Amino acid sequence: MLTALVFAPTAVAVLLLALPGRTPVQAVRALWVATAAAELGLVIAVWAGYETGGGIQYEVRARWIPNAGVGYHVGVDGLSLPLLALTCVLFLACAVYALRDRHRFREFAALFLFLQTTCLGLFVSLDLILFFVFFDLSIVAMYFVIAGWGHGDAKRAALKFFLYTFIGSLALLLGFIGLYLAASPHTFDIVDLTRQNPLAGRGTYAGLVLLAIGLGLAVKTPTVPFHTWLPPAHTEAPAAGSAILAGVLLKMGTYGFLRIAMPLLPDAWRRYALVLVVIGVVSVLYGALVALAQTDFKRMVAYTSVNHMGYIVLAVGAAAATTDTSAQARSLAVTGSVTQMVSHGLITGALFLLAGVLHDRARSYDMGAYGGLAAPAPVFAALTGVAAFASLGLPGFSGFIAEFQIFTGALGPRPLATALSVLGILLTAGLFLRALRQLLMGPVRLPDTPGTPRAFTDLRAHESAAVVPLLALAVVLGVAPRFLLDVIEPASRTVLELLAR
Amino acid sequence: MTDMNENPLDILPELLLAASAVLGLLLGAWLPRRWQWLVGILACGAALAGIVAASVAAAGPDLTAFGEGFTVDPVTSTTRVVVLGSVLLVLALCARPFHAHPRESELYVLLQLSALGALVMAGAQDLLLLAAGYLLASVPAYALAGFRKDGPGTEAALKYYVIGALLGVVMLAGITVLYAAGRATGYPLLGPALPQAPVSLVAAGTVGLLAGVLFKAGAVPAHFWVPDAIQGSTAPVAAFLTTVPKIGALTALLRLGEAALSDSGMPWAALVSVIAAASMTLGNLAAFFQTDVKRLLAYSTISQVGYLLLPVAVAGRSDLAQPALLYYLAAYAVTNLGAFAVVCALPRATRIDDYRGLARRRPLLAASLVTCLLGLVGTPPTAVFVGKLEAFTAAFDGGYAWLAVLAAVNTVASLFYYLRLILPAVSGRPGDALTDGDLPARVAAYTAAAVSVGLGVAAGPVLPLLSGSLST
Numbered sequence: 001m002l003t004a005l006v007f008a009p010t011a012v013a014v015l016l017l018a019l020p021g022r023t024p025v026q027a028v029r030a031l032w033v034a035t036a037a038a039e040l041g042l043v044i045a046v047w048a049g050y051e052t053g054g055g056i057q058y059e060v061r062a063r064w065i066p067n068a069g070v071g072y073h074v075g076v077d078g079l080s081l082p083l084l085a086l087t088c089v090l091f092l093a094c095a096v097y098a099l100r101d102r103h104r105f106r107e108f109a110a111l112f113l114f115l116q117t118t119c120l121g122l123f124v125s126l127d128l129i130l131f132f133v134f135f136d137l138s139i140v141a142m143y144f145v146i147a148g149w150g151h152g153d154a155k156r157a158a159l160k161f162f163l164y165t166f167i168g169s170l171a172l173l174l175g176f177i178g179l180y181l182a183a184s185p186h187t188f189d190i191v192d193l194t195r196q197n198p199l200a201g202r203g204t205y206a207g208l209v210l211l212a213i214g215l216g217l218a219v220k221t222p223t224v225p226f227h228t229w230l231p232p233a234h235t236e237a238p239a240a241g242s243a244i245l246a247g248v249l250l251k252m253g254t255y256g257f258l259r260i261a262m263p264l265l266p267d268a269w270r271r272y273a274l275v276l277v278v279i280g281v282v283s284v285l286y287g288a289l290v291a292l293a294q295t296d297f298k299r300m301v302a303y304t305s306v307n308h309m310g311y312i313v314l315a316v317g318a319a320a321a322t323t324d325t326s327a328q329a330r331s332l333a334v335t336g337s338v339t340q341m342v343s344h345g346l347i348t349g350a351l352f353l354l355a356g357v358l359h360d361r362a363r364s365y366d367m368g369a370y371g372g373l374a375a376p377a378p379v380f381a382a383l384t385g386v387a388a389f390a391s392l393g394l395p396g397f398s399g400f401i402a403e404f405q406i407f408t409g410a411l412g413p414r415p416l417a418t419a420l421s422v423l424g425i426l427l428t429a430g431l432f433l434r435a436l437r438q439l440l441m442g443p444v445r446l447p448d449t450p451g452t453p454r455a456f457t458d459l460r461a462h463e464s465a466a467v468v469p470l471l472a473l474a475v476v477l478g479v480a481p482r483f484l485l486d487v488i489e490p491a492s493r494t495v496l497e498l499l500a501r
Numbered sequence: 502m503t504d505m506n507e508n509p510l511d512i513l514p515e516l517l518l519a520a521s522a523v524l525g526l527l528l529g530a531w532l533p534r535r536w537q538w539l540v541g542i543l544a545c546g547a548a549l550a551g552i553v554a555a556s557v558a559a560a561g562p563d564l565t566a567f568g569e570g571f572t573v574d575p576v577t578s579t580t581r582v583v584v585l586g587s588v589l590l591v592l593a594l595c596a597r598p599f600h601a602h603p604r605e606s607e608l609y610v611l612l613q614l615s616a617l618g619a620l621v622m623a624g625a626q627d628l629l630l631l632a633a634g635y636l637l638a639s640v641p642a643y644a645l646a647g648f649r650k651d652g653p654g655t656e657a658a659l660k661y662y663v664i665g666a667l668l669g670v671v672m673l674a675g676i677t678v679l680y681a682a683g684r685a686t687g688y689p690l691l692g693p694a695l696p697q698a699p700v701s702l703v704a705a706g707t708v709g710l711l712a713g714v715l716f717k718a719g720a721v722p723a724h725f726w727v728p729d730a731i732q733g734s735t736a737p738v739a740a741f742l743t744t745v746p747k748i749g750a751l752t753a754l755l756r757l758g759e760a761a762l763s764d765s766g767m768p769w770a771a772l773v774s775v776i777a778a779a780s781m782t783l784g785n786l787a788a789f790f791q792t793d794v795k796r797l798l799a800y801s802t803i804s805q806v807g808y809l810l811l812p813v814a815v816a817g818r819s820d821l822a823q824p825a826l827l828y829y830l831a832a833y834a835v836t837n838l839g840a841f842a843v844v845c846a847l848p849r850a851t852r853i854d855d856y857r858g859l860a861r862r863r864p865l866l867a868a869s870l871v872t873c874l875l876g877l878v879g880t881p882p883t884a885v886f887v888g889k890l891e892a893f894t895a896a897f898d899g900g901y902a903w904l905a906v907l908a909a910v911n912t913v914a915s916l917f918y919y920l921r922l923i924l925p926a927v928s929g930r931p932g933d934a935l936t937d938g939d940l941p942a943r944v945a946a947y948t949a950a951a952v953s954v955g956l957g958v959a960a961g962p963v964l965p966l967l968s969g970s971l972s973t
Contacts, residue, residue: 017864067824067964068891129890133881140880147924155928159920166916170909177894177905 078491172216221253239356276317283310333409529606619749657733675709781807815899829888839949
């Protein structure tokens with residue numbers, strides 16, 4: 001089931017490329033949207049068949065390269081299932097959003113389908129090398145998305161993105177090899193390694209392995225000071241690419257913390273958790289402050305991603321504290337971090353798609369050049385407003401649930417850090433309100449870049465069809481989050497049990 | 502020690518290649534020019550038969566032939582299959598550009614003789630046989646480098662020849678010194694004898710010996726010939742020179758390390774690891790801003806040799822070294838040949854900019870290029886990824902973690918210049934230089950790219966075949 005879920009998009013991508021060149025673009029579009037919808041259907045079926053609190057399910061384990069300790073091992077649990085669903089939702093939204101694109105559409109669709117395989121594959125991997133394979137391939141696919149369909153200085157941004165995240169992935173690989181050699185028998189299997197806990201009581205060695213893995217994941221997340229690839233990559237990428245990059249690819253880093261670093265290196269994680277807390281807080285504040293200074297809408301959203309991912313890092317760091325705090329509070333922090341991943345994926349995905357609309361209409365992201373868009377484009381204005389409020393953590397949206405859980409969970413073990421991070425909310429509120437005022441209020445102004453139409457048309461049907469469901473889901477999660485939390489909570493308790501060993 | 506085994510069937514693949522070369526030379530003298538391709542077919546037949554014979558021999562027990570001089574074990578068998586497979590690909594690359602060439606049959610003969618030299622080096626367990634293999638691999642290669650008889654070709658051949666001759670003499674001197682130190686030339690006798698010999702003598706001899714072997718491998722500091730020879734010679738020959746001799750030389754180094762030199766009292770592992778580090782770093786740095794595609798790929802092969810030396814450095818310290826090297830060699834051979842096959846398929850595109858728009862003109866060829874170049878970086882699931890994984894693991898396991906880290910850093914750096922070639926290929930409008938594709942080269946490129954991915958995915962069944970012990 002999971003194998004089909006993971007590899008079906010690539011199979012369709014190959015089919016797309018194999019179609020004769022005369023195939024009408026409508027057929028390609030229909031095929032892409034149908035595939036993305038079918039994937040979403042599959043993941044809903046997986047969710048329906050998932051037994052809450054039952055540990056890893058839909059497990060498939062096959063021998064791949066037994067001599068190197070590498071196996072094909074996939075499965076889902078409460079950590080990965082929400083992210084799988086998020087991935088499918090976002091890819092469907094991107095497929096719908098890109099319906100009117102023309103520029104080398106077939107290749108674009110094929111690349112996105114391939115990218116979907118890598119993202120889904122990463123979240124179901126239960127083998128370190130399998131994880132790494134999908135991690136690396138996602139970088140390759142995203143590189144081509146940015147370099148091939150980006151605008152502005154896309155090639156440079158793509159190169160920076162590739163080099164940065166590739167360094168991260170190699171650090172990750174070195175860490176994985178360290179784990180592999182410490183285990184006996186040597187294995188890359190995450191479940192086996194979790195059971196063995198091979199680095200228990202090996203101070204420096206475990207520290208170095210955690211450093212390598214942490215570095216790799218921190219680049220991907222990204223946390224300060226490894227975030228510098230993110231703003232150019234986001235700014236130059238096409239809208240759908242940005243949405244996937246922020247919505248899904250960034251989650252790979254934080255998911256790796258929960259899936260690999262915490263259960264496999266519990267000792268080292270507990271010892272160095274303070275470092276993560278500090279990095280988390282710095283990311284929260286620095287991301288928000290730099291976002292405040294941006295005039296470019298997309299760049300601003302990119303920096304709020306640094307800020308939002310900072311909360312997750314803070315939460316996973318705070319969860320390691322064992323003294324004077326109840327297990328329930330720490331469980332809340334871990335659950336909150338997964339919820340935040342889902343919530344950030346939905347909301348930031350929507351924001352980037354809306355930014356894409358901005359660029360599509362007037363070829364500019366410069367907030368100073370716009371004004372009064374609420375008059376010509378009320379739907380756009382309404383959705384941007386909703387997305388901005390959701391992003392700053394207003395109650396009633398998923399972001400509130402997530403951040404509330406994180407703060408409640410982290411306040412006990414790390415009061416000072418948590419107090420500082422709350423300032424981040426204040427800053428994001430300020431910057432989003434300012435952006436909304438500039439873009440939507442006042443007299444109508446449009447950038448007069450040559451060749452742009454004088455009127456700002458409102459959202460077209462396919463654009464609304466892509467953005468509205470994302471925001472609707474954010475509201476549903478904000479109002480009735482139980483169905484999600486029921487899945488996550490048992491898994492986060494498991495993570496904490498593993499961490500407490 | 503057993504009775505001397507002189508059964509010629511044990512070296513059947515080598516004999517087939519030699520026989521086909523001699524027969525080809527005779528045939529070439531008689532055949533009219535437009536029929537000379539028959540010599541190529543003969544060479545293909547010999548290579549195919551050799552692969553079959555090597556596979557059959559691989560299933561049998563390990564043995565040594567001709568007075569402990571030549572051994573047939575998993576290392577030899579793997580090298581035979583890889584070298585002969587590479588020869589097949591190179592023959593496909595040569596088929597069209599050299600069709601009805603005045604010296605077509607000579608080309609095939611020289612290719613086979615040089616490949617034979619690489620095979621002898623790979624199986625040699627005696628310093629003198631190693632020297633013979635070195636000469637056999639080198640001398641035809643000099644002629645191949647200058648085969649086109651034009652300015653750059655002549656320069657390539659001359660540079661290759663002068664450095665090769667010099668380092669060959671140094672190598673012979675080194676062998677003499679080692680003979681004096683160990684009173685034997687066969688590794689089984691040399692291994693126990695060297696620890697008793699004066700370390701300085703062994704070290705001097707080893708350095709001399711290394712000079713020659715590293716020249717064949719194209720590793721720093723004996724790498725100066727690589728860029729000029731590769732840029733100056735024709736693309737199919739360049740593909741051959743960057744692949745086949747390296748396989749022989751690196752396998753020879755593995756044998757030397759494991760059987761004779763790792764316990765000899767001199768710091769073998771440290772020496773090789775420094776060479777590996779220098780090779781990968783210098784190769785990468787020099788490749789950064791190359792604009793000529795062949796030259797860029799030439800520097801990339803220098804850095805690849807650096808990674809390939811990782812398992813050689815820890816030979817005898819880690820059980821993983823041997824399968825890692827063999828697997829990486831196979832992966833490197835097919836991936837590198839794939840990249841050069843794309844170069845062969847576009848004979849008029851020599852600079853990076855000429856590749857602009859390749860994806861529009863020939864999507865499959867562009868896909869092959871991207872696959873092979875990302876493969877050389879070590880992107881999963883290509884074969885080089887598994888090779889690198891194994892090599893890094895072996896280095897960690899053998900206590901050379903810093904080398905693995907350096908290799909990882911270098912891998913990232915290498916990404917930069919591979920992307921410089923990939924990016925124009927997948928974007929932009931096609932230029933005028935993207936013409937004259939020849940079909941066999943294109944098919945070879947597709948095949949190599951497919952094998953490179955297939956070998957990576959199918960690493961499971963392949964790896965166990967490579968890990969049988971060395972028979973010494």
